[in-house]
Amino acid sequence: xxxxxxxxxxxxxxxxxxxxxxxxxxxxxxxxxxxxxxxxxxxxxxxxxxxxxxxxxxxxxxxxxxxxxxxxxxxxxxxxxxxxxxxxxxxxxxxxxxxxxxxxxxxxxxxxxxxxxxxxxxxxxxxxxxxxxxxxxxxxxxxxxxxxxxxxxxxxxxxxxxxxxxxxxxxxxxxxxxxxxxxxxxxxxxxxxxxxxxxxxxxxxxxxxxxxxxxxxxxxxxxxxxxxxxxxxxxxxxxxxxxxxxxxxxxxxxxxxxxxxxxxxxxxxxxxxxxxxxxxxxxxxxxxxxxxxxxxxxxxxxxxxxxxxxxxxxxxxxxxxxxxxxxx
Ligand code: ZN
Numbered sequence: 001x002x003x004x005x006x007x008x009x010x011x012x013x014x015x016x017x018x019x020x021x022x023x024x025x026x027x028x029x030x031x032x033x034x035x036x037x038x039x040x041x042x043x044x045x046x047x048x049x050x051x052x053x054x055x056x057x058x059x060x061x062x063x064x065x066x067x068x069x070x071x072x073x074x075x076x077x078x079x080x081x082x083x084x085x086x087x088x089x090x091x092x093x094x095x096x097x098x099x100x101x102x103x104x105x106x107x108x109x110x111x112x113x114x115x116x117x118x119x120x121x122x123x124x125x126x127x128x129x130x131x132x133x134x135x136x137x138x139x140x141x142x143x144x145x146x147x148x149x150x151x152x153x154x155x156x157x158x159x160x161x162x163x164x165x166x167x168x169x170x171x172x173x174x175x176x177x178x179x180x181x182x183x184x185x186x187x188x189x190x191x192x193x194x195x196x197x198x199x200x201x202x203x204x205x206x207x208x209x210x211x212x213x214x215x216x217x218x219x220x221x222x223x224x225x226x227x228x229x230x231x232x233x234x235x236x237x238x239x240x241x242x243x244x245x246x247x248x249x250x251x252x253x254x255x256x257x258x259x260x261x262x263x264x265x266x267x268x269x270x271x272x273x274x275x276x277x278x279x280x281x282x283x284x285x286x287x288x289x290x291x292x293x294x295x296x297x298x299x300x301x302x303x304x305x306x307x308x309x310x311x312x313x314x315x316x317x318x319x320x321x322x323x324x325x326x327x328x
Contacts, residue, residue, distance in 0.1 A: 005238075005245045006179030010158045010207025011230040011262070011278040012051075012062040013084050015127055016074060018223040020048050020067035021317050022124050027052040027063065029320040030103045032149030035294035036284045038319075041066050042259065045303055046313045054157060055145040057284035057293060059232050060206030061157035066227065069315070076128060076164070077219025079272030081226035082192070083162035085118065085130035087142075087206070092153040093119050096131055099149075111190040114183075114199055120190055126224035132159040142206055147322045160199075160209035161229050165271035168198065168214045174269050175200045175210055177245050178231065188213055207232070230264070230276035239265060239277050246275075253277075260300035261286060294319065 017023040027033050033052035041047040044066075053062035063084065076082050088096065093110060096119055100107045107121035119131045136142075136156050144154035165171045176182065180200035188197040192213055200210045219225065233239035236256070243253045243265050253267040262278040269275050284293055287300075297314075299307055 004179065005177065005242045007202050007238075007242070008206070008232045008234065009060055009202040009204055009209075010161060011059050011232040011276070011280070012064055013081065013158065013161060013229050014064045014066070014227045015084075016071060016221065016223055016225055016227055017065040017067040017123075017125050017127075018069055018071075018073075019124075020050070020069070020315055023050060023065050023067050024317055025320055026124050027065070029148050029322075030099070030105060032145060032147065032154055033063065034145035034147070035319055036062065037261065037298060038294050038296065039298045039300065040303060040310060040314070042300065042303075045299075045306070045310050048314060048317075051284065051294075053145075053284070054155075055143045056290065058142055058157065058206070059234075059278075059280045061142055062284075063158075068223075072222050073126065074222025074225035075218070075220040076225055077217045078164050078166045078215050080164055080219045080221075081161045081229050081273060082164040082213070082215075083120070083128050083130055083160075083211075084226060085132050085159040085161070085209075087134040087136065087156045087159045088131045088154070089136050089152060089156070090133045093117060093131065093133055095153040108190065113189070113197070114186060118190070123224070127226070128224075130159070131155070134159060137205075140205065148320075156206070158207035160207070160211055161226075162192070162197070162211040162213055163271070163273050164213050164215045164217065164219070165273070166214070166216055167271065168212045170270035171273070172198060172200070172212055174246065174249055174251070175212070177249055178242060179203075180210060202231075228266070228274035228276050230278040232280060233265075233277045234280040236263065236279060239263070239279055242277050258301075 036053045036057035037051035051064045142157040185198040265277040
């Protein structure tokens with residue numbers, strides 16, 4: 001008998017961007033996340049892969065991007081992660097609204113959702129992102145990065161992703177198979193289609209929620225869209241039992257692929273959203289010291305031997321640096 005599957009929550013979310021410098025400036029300076037890894041797409045080493053996270057690169061905190069400059073703008077729609085939400089401390093949305101005004105960031109009115117306050121905004125490629133005020137306990141597993149944003153307001157990992165799907169029921173059943181619990185449905189509001197938002201909760205506390213919204217609006221992959229969402233399967237055994245469970249649902253997961261900082265299994269869920277299962281180790285500090293994460297271009301395995309050629313094909317970028325530490 002196999003053990004019932006479960007997941008602590010989201011592991012990482014990977015998106016498509018345009019200009020790599022613009023992406024770095026926004027996610028590091030404006031949002032205050034730490035660049036914990038600067039690498040290349042392992043299936044397309046001519047493209048960067050940037051990883052933005054908390055100060056330690058903890059599971060449930062990393063937002064990653066492929067800046068595919070030649071690709072055109074995408075359209076958020078059915079079969080995609082339509083919204084990616086991050087946790088911020090209670091009372092910090094005033095700070096964020098005024099920061100967004102200072103930096104010219106497009107943001108919308110706050111909405112109340114499942115008793116929490118949400119601030120929707122867009123990154124420079126039009127990617128829809130949200131900040132959700134959340135109680136952050138003293139022993140929270142995330143460690144804020146405070147180079148650009150003080151700890152009292154800093155992003156503390158993922159809150160949730162919202163899936164837009166044409167037919168919600170098979171997706172909802174899959175989430176339950178993966179160990180998430182249906183915690184309720186409420187009227188959708190804000191800049192979303194459909195009228196019912198159903199929330200599923202993982203163990204948490206980081207990256208705990210997946211919301212499902214029905215929509216028939218078509219989507220197209222490109223700048224400003226999510227490529228895939230990864231869920232934590234902390235160990236290889238956890239991953240294999242989750243893999244077996246989704247196979248029994250009639251889905252077609254890949255074999256395990258070594259992604260160097262974690263090991264991954266991929267599959268498309270029933271509505272077409274690309275899901276990944278990722279182990280929590282070895283972690284972003286397995287190949288460079290914690291204090292130096294993101295400083296250099298890291299080329300995993302076979303790519304190191306082609307460093308000169310790979311580097312010469314990449315657009316040069318500069319990591320934003322704070323002139324002084326912000327006041328706490
Ligand atoms: Zn991934």
